[in-house]
Amino acid sequence: MFSSESDGSRWIPKSVDLSVSLGPLRLANPVLPASGTFGYGLEAMEWLDLRRLGAVVLKSTSLAPRPGHRGVRVAETPCGMLNAIGLENPGVREALALVERLPEGVVLVASIFGSTEDEYAAVAEAFSHSPRISALEINLSCPNVAEGGLAFGRNPESVARVTARVRAATSLPLWVKLSPDTCDVVAAAKAAHAAGADALVLGNTMPGLAVDRRTYAPVLANVTGGLSGPALKPISLRLVYEVYRHVPLPIVGVGGISDAGDVLEFLAVGASAVQVGTAALRDPFVFERIFAELPAALRAAGVDRAASFVGIAHRGGLRALTPSEGRGEAE
Amino acid sequence: MTSSIADLATPAPFADLPFFVKDVQALTSDLVLLDTVPAEFLPPDARPGQFFQILLEGGEVYLRRPFSLVARLGVVHRFAVRVVGRGTSAIARLRPGDRLRLLGPLGTGFPLAPPGARKLLLLAGGVGAAPLASVLAAVAQGKTAFRTSDVAIVLGIRRSEEAVLARLFRPWAEPLLAVERPSKDAEGKVVPPGAFPGTALDAAFARWQELWAEPVSPEEIAVFVSGPKPMLEAAFRRLPQAARVYGAFEAPMACGTGLCRGCVVETAVGNVRLCREGPVLSREVHFPHLAPREGDAS
Numbered sequence: 001m002f003s004s005e006s007d008g009s010r011w012i013p014k015s016v017d018l019s020v021s022l023g024p025l026r027l028a029n030p031v032l033p034a035s036g037t038f039g040y041g042l043e044a045m046e047w048l049d050l051r052r053l054g055a056v057v058l059k060s061t062s063l064a065p066r067p068g069h070r071g072v073r074v075a076e077t078p079c080g081m082l083n084a085i086g087l088e089n090p091g092v093r094e095a096l097a098l099v100e101r102l103p104e105g106v107v108l109v110a111s112i113f114g115s116t117e118d119e120y121a122a123v124a125e126a127f128s129h130s131p132r133i134s135a136l137e138i139n140l141s142c143p144n145v146a147e148g149g150l151a152f153g154r155n156p157e158s159v160a161r162v163t164a165r166v167r168a169a170t171s172l173p174l175w176v177k178l179s180p181d182t183c184d185v186v187a188a189a190k191a192a193h194a195a196g197a198d199a200l201v202l203g204n205t206m207p208g209l210a211v212d213r214r215t216y217a218p219v220l221a222n223v224t225g226g227l228s229g230p231a232l233k234p235i236s237l238r239l240v241y242e243v244y245r246h247v248p249l250p251i252v253g254v255g256g257i258s259d260a261g262d263v264l265e266f267l268a269v270g271a272s273a274v275q276v277g278t279a280a281l282r283d284p285f286v287f288e289r290i291f292a293e294l295p296a297a298l299r300a301a302g303v304d305r306a307a308s309f310v311g312i313a314h315r316g317g318l319r320a321l322t323p324s325e326g327r328g329e330a331e
Numbered sequence: 332m333t334s335s336i337a338d339l340a341t342p343a344p345f346a347d348l349p350f351f352v353k354d355v356q357a358l359t360s361d362l363v364l365l366d367t368v369p370a371e372f373l374p375p376d377a378r379p380g381q382f383f384q385i386l387l388e389g390g391e392v393y394l395r396r397p398f399s400l401v402a403r404l405g406v407v408h409r410f411a412v413r414v415v416g417r418g419t420s421a422i423a424r425l426r427p428g429d430r431l432r433l434l435g436p437l438g439t440g441f442p443l444a445p446p447g448a449r450k451l452l453l454l455a456g457g458v459g460a461a462p463l464a465s466v467l468a469a470v471a472q473g474k475t476a477f478r479t480s481d482v483a484i485v486l487g488i489r490r491s492e493e494a495v496l497a498r499l500f501r502p503w504a505e506p507l508l509a510v511e512r513p514s515k516d517a518e519g520k521v522v523p524p525g526a527f528p529g530t531a532l533d534a535a536f537a538r539w540q541e542l543w544a545e546p547v548s549p550e551e552i553a554v555f556v557s558g559p560k561p562m563l564e565a566a567f568r569r570l571p572q573a574a575r576v577y578g579a580f581e582a583p584m585a586c587g588t589g590l591c592r593g594c595v596v597e598t599a600v601g602n603v604r605l606c607r608e609g610p611v612l613s614r615e616v617h618f619p620h621l622a623p624r625e626g627d628a629s
Contacts, residue, residue, distance in 0.1 A: 036591075043589040043607070046344065067602060074585040074593035076394045076418065081585060085592050088602065213416075219583075229393060281586035282386070282394055284434070285347055 016295040017305040020054070020272045022250045023198035025135050025173045027054035027107060027273060030306050031263060031290055034254050034277030035060055035111035035137060035177075036085070040098040047284055052291060054273055055107035058095065060139045062113045063122050065091040069144070071221025075210040080229020080256070081278060082208050084144045084222035087113055092126040099132050109175065111137040112166070115147040120162050121169040128170040136172050138162060138197075141179030141204035143226045150207075153179045156191035167196035175252065177201035180235045189247045201252040201275070202239040206232060229278040230256040237269050244270025244311055258286065260293035267306065268313040345435050345588075346374045352429040353407060359493055362458045363423045364401070365410045367431065373406060374433060379465040379475075380440030380555075380579050380611040383408070384587040385422060386432040392418045395434060397584045397606070399462040399557075401499060408433065411461035411499065437587050441466055441555050441611050444476035445575045448553035450543055451477045453484040454531050454566055455506065456558015457493060460486060462579040462610075463557045464499040471503045479504055483542035487511065487531025487558065491522045507542075509534035531558070532565055549573035555611075567614045567621040576614040576622075580605050 018029035033044075035057045041050055050056055068088025075082045089095065099108060110127040114120035120138065127133045140153030140162060152158040163176055176192040178185055180203040189200050205226025210219040218224075236255025244251060253271030257263060258279035266274045279286045294306075301318060303309050312320045349370040356364050377383070377400050384395035396418045398410040414423050425431070441462070445451075451470070453463040467484065470477050484506035486497055491514040500506050508526040516522050527534035535542070549571035556566040556578040563578035570576050582605050585593040589607035596603060598617035603609060614622055 039590055072583050074583050079393055081394055083593060088592055281591050284588045
């Protein structure tokens with residue numbers, strides 16, 4: 001399929017197939033920006049060809065505009081950062097106008113947010129009317145707002161209710177983004193599956209707090225924020241591993257991914273694709289770097305199809321690979 | 332109405348490049364001058380007031396830290412680093428030969444030719460003065476609509492020992508010093524001699540007639556302010572409505588490229604990102620509600 005793609009894919013050596021399937025949606029490669037760390041893609045257009053990304057996941061969008069939190073919104077922590085932006089967004093109508101400015105050929109996933117089940121459904125319906133949107137991601141795990149988000153995501157029953165409402169409001173492929181801050185992520189994942197999700201996104205930031213050592217007051221205006229970055233990676237790897245064993249849905253892994261080696265770790269524990277977030281805040285060229293490294297990293301592992309790497313940690317790792325699963329086909 | 336919105340909305344392209352530390356010198360107890368040189372390539376030329384995100388690789392600091400360029404002298408990129416926490420302490424401990432990465436130039440700097448302005452007043456607040464040094468350097472290099480003789484500089488400091496900050500401007504001009512908590516010599520005179528006791532803004536109003544050789548009316552003046560947030564707000568509230576006033580803002584920042592919205596401030600045109608629409612914001616566009624009404628005395 002790669003020889004048939006023209007511009008934007010010269011970076012993919014023909015010998016490695018990076019394409020992956022997420023239920024009904026097929027992506028040219030498994031690397032996506034994480035919602036909330038990439039805006040609506042308009043800034044990154046200046047330094048990145050967005051068509052190189054497997055898809056662009058838009059910033060979480062609510063029905064009406066939200067101003068977000070006032071005061072300090074970000075703080076550094078060892079191996080990562082805390083943020084409490086407060087889901088600042090221009091509302092779904094303006095978001096739809098913004099994505100019209102993105103180039104053709106970019107696969108778009110809209111992240112939807114609501115304070116109520118009705119709002120989730122209304123935002124889903126609005127995005128579904130746009131031919132530019134290829135899938136929806138339900139944000140059930142934002143820790144930085146009083147209502148909605150994590151308040152729904154912690155509880156399997158409310159996960160099921162919101163997912164079913166959105167399912168009824170759209171025919172687009174539906175991803176459900178779950179939180180690490182729940183006692184039983186498998187129960188939440190099963191609930192999303194039963195309610196009609198096509199894929200799961202695991203996980204999200206972990207609620208945290210930072211104290212200012214000059215004042216001994218909380219750094220963030222919102223007091224608590226979401227922890228992201230490399231500190232989160234082992235937590236997200238565990239979520240993906242557990243859910244992969246128990247729920248037959250494709251998984252998008254997210255949490256602390258910074259390079260091609262991290263991508264392979266997430267594929268190995270069961271993710272079919274990954275999202276890169278905080279690493280792109282530290283290095284806006286991180287996607288270029290991952291795309292440059294990924295084919296070689298897969299080849300070095302003896303694989304010429306990214307899809308054949310998915311879940312191998314559950315089968316003993318590399319030794320699970322048989323020649324028919326992708327060794328040596330390119331030679 | 333004016334060209335200021337277009338002027339404020341066009342960020343320059345940026346690069347992420349390896350640099351070496353050339354020199355680190357302490358200027359005050361909490362400010363170091365960091366001189367860096369590119370390991371391979373020069374980044375695009377920065378406009379005054381733009382900033383770079385400095386990354387220390389392999390250390391305990393994860394995110395980059397934003398710093399305004401003081402000046403580019405040949406290939407040397409000079410930054411003023413105020414030590415406030417873990418990241419800036421690590422930068423202050425760098426030694427010649429250490430490696431770092433510079434992402435930039437980023438953000439929207441000061442306008443090179445503010446509409447209608449014939450004279451330029453730089454109001455610098457203590458260790459926040461660095462962006463204005465880059466303005467003066469650009470003036471001296473002929474990159475702006477001003478000549479060095481058009482520029483008046485008032486440097487406000489808290490304590491007399493911070494007078495050394497005048498060195499940031501001294502390659503090109505001598506600032507008028509204002510000292511909020513001045514030391515006195517044996518005869519009870521303010522140190523250094525001639526320093527104005529008070530804030531930079533107070534000094535500017537008190538010495539208004541002496542700032543330029545000829546009388547200048549407010550609509551012919553642009554004022555660039557850089558310092559603590561209360562100073563920026565005071566300048567926006569007190570400077571004559573007809574003057575074009577621009578301020579360089581600071582906030583904790585994560586990405587520096589407009590992605591995360593971690594550094595927004597509320598303005599008359601909504602939330603703006605200091606890393607993109609800023610760090611330089613204009614009173615006319617962003618804070619018109621702060622300007623004194625026509626006829627108000629300052």
